[in-house]
């Protein structure tokens with residue numbers, strides 16, 4: 001019979017019902033939740049969400065139950081729910097609750113709880129057309145709508161009589177229409193004018209190209225007008241201001257007015273009206289997953305108020321608190337997810353490795369150079385971890401070229417010589433091959449002949465592959481370097497005790513997890529070249545121990561960095577040409593296109609063609625962008641590495657640690673759009689050989705701030721210093737973004753973190769830490785929603801290490 005998530009769980013429950021000791025799965029039923037929900041979701045789809053959540057909640061509570069009696073009872077219910085199955089009718093759209101007539105009056109939620117995950121078309125007034133347009137803005141469900149936050153706000157809350165208006169103010173007036181008329185200009189444009197009076201004076205208002213206003217604004221009517229006070233021929237006036245008829249509740253005027261991101265076919269006014277309706281009705285139904293204790297201790301707004309205020313703020317103060325609350329949520333959940341992961345990793349004992357001092361000595365002495373102090377320090381920390389009962393979960397952070405590989409290689413040598421196995425996973429074949437060569441040469445003298453070092457990538461096939469598989473399974477392969485090929489199901493290790501992941505941000509949690517799963521709680525060492533300022537480290541890597549290599553090997557030639565004006569572009573090209581004539585190769589990075597990778601790819605293709613045809617017609621150019629398949633990217637990179645291409649035109653996908661010693665020039669277009677740390681990464685692609693090398697930054701922006709930021713890259717080669725500068729100038733969103741991108745709430749967090757300061761980030765972390773101590777399994781039923789969000793983060797992968 002096929003094993004479905006239901007039969008699988010049933011078996012586990014059967015097993016559990018033999019003893020009620022919560023030992024049916026390692027770590028207890030609660031720890032089985034992420035796996036099960038993931039499988040169930042895959043098997044039954046989003047419709048089964050509530051059912052799956054209910055079971056997940058019950059599994060979690062089960063682990064927390066005190067005695068056998070309670071557990072027996074809980075198991076009975078659990079089985080009932082499980083047997084009931086996921087099939088449950090969805091409410092048809094027309095049965096979905098209609099917005100209340102008078103939303104301001106508290107009315108009980110409708111009997112059938114509406115689903116915030118329903119498509120937006122259940123909202124009255126959103127038909128297929130509008131729905132399509134909203135989807136273009138990333139809004140699919142009601143929940144998305146609630147979190148569809150204004151891009152900015154216009155503060156028109158200041159109400160003044162006409163005789164007190166001053167030029168340049170952003171204000172609101174309430175006045176009567178004394179006269180209204182339409183005129184056509186010679187250019188064929190229509191002008192609608194109104195003279196407004198409020199007893200203190202009168203003022204002229206002009207709207208361009210809105211002829212329909214003639215039907216809406218009539219003489220004698222009271223209207224409200226908001227906008228900036230303008231001046232024409234010595235008289236104060238308004239030009240195309242916001243307006244609406246005077247009524248009880250104003251939406252577009254006399255308040256802090258939300259300005260939403262727009263798309264073709266959706267007007268600001270209609271969107272605002274729609275949002276008002278949706279937010280007023282549905283925000284009441286948004287369950288608050290933040291633990292009550294936290295909301296209270298932090299003095300946060302409740303979720304409903306926060307959503308309402310973030311859309312239609314009643315004051316600047318409340319607006320600020322609303323956005324802080326929403327940012328706090330995202331940061332808090334991320335932190336809890338990190339803590340949860342760490343907790344899971346550490347709850348089981350690992351495999352202490354008896355480190356042999358003589359092997360360590362012989363490894364160190366066989367190196368053609370001396371380890372830097374920073375490398376020694378990191379290695380000591382790792383050695384201590386390896387010997388410990390607790391599985392290591394360590395991040396090795398070090399700038400590009402700081403020498404992380406050799407440190408990892410030492411750890412692998414120690415592991416293999418102790419009779420266990422070590423694996424190193426890299427994100428690309430080229431990188432894996434590069435590491436394989438390094439590691440083989442480093443370990444050659446240290447490891448005995450009976451311990452093999454092998455390379456396993458997607459290109460290794462047939463007999464070779466079978467041999468490696470066999471060697472891994474019987475333990476004769478002590479060290480293996482590879483790509484994703486390492487985590488294929490068919491790969492079995494005899495005794496994997498150390499898993500090393502290079503360029504960890506290129507892998508999702510699941511992939512890193514999969515490598516760990518190949519052994520029994522192996523030690524985990526992840527490596528990254530992304531410098532994160534110390535003040536943010538705990539936030540981003542709170543679940544890992546961190547070793548930092550903050551020192552470069554001696555004798556590195558710094559890359560010469562120059563800021564180039566757009567008008568000097570030709571000279572930059574000439575310089576590139578001259579370097580290629582000297583036998584070097586060059587990278588040219590295209591500007592970042594934030595809207596989509598599709599547009600970015602298109603722009604890159606155009607730039608590549610332009611460069612190839614008109615600028616460098618006699619050179620060999622290659623192209624690399626995010627829309628190419630992994631294979632295409634690899635083969636282009638390989639051609640560049642072999643020297644078959646003179647210039648590699650690329651988008652930011654180039655970032656990862658590839659070593660092409662012959663590359664001497666890095667030219668970055670639109671440099672001001674990149675973070676400083678990222679520019680530093682680009683720069684790290686050159687300066688790896690014996691030649692002098694150069695980084696040219698071209699910026700189209702002459703803004704003082706942009707220039708100042710780029711000057712910092714020109715002036716220092718220290719990645720950490722640049723990261724600190726980035727933090728100062730752009731706020732923490734930059735780092736949370738690059739580290740955590742990949743799940744929706746992180747995007748929101750990033751968005752919100754831009755307004756949030758570092759203090760809020762730290763507060764959320766502290767609060768998460770305190771909260772987590774009270775309920776590390778998230779088993780309390782009151783924390784069910786939170787647990788569900790945390791599971792999602794851990795499942796989705798995203799970029800939690």
Ligand code: ADP
Nearest residue numbers: 369370371372399400401402403404405406553
């Ligand atoms: P990354 O930290 O960017 O992964 P690598 O491990 O690739 O850096 O090392 C970069 C280069 O520095 C390699 O060629 C390596 O051999 C060399 N290297 C590493 N450590 C030292 C050292 N202590 N002294 C001199 N060269 C070193």
Ligand code: MG
Nearest residue numbers: 404405502657
């Ligand atoms: Mg590296």
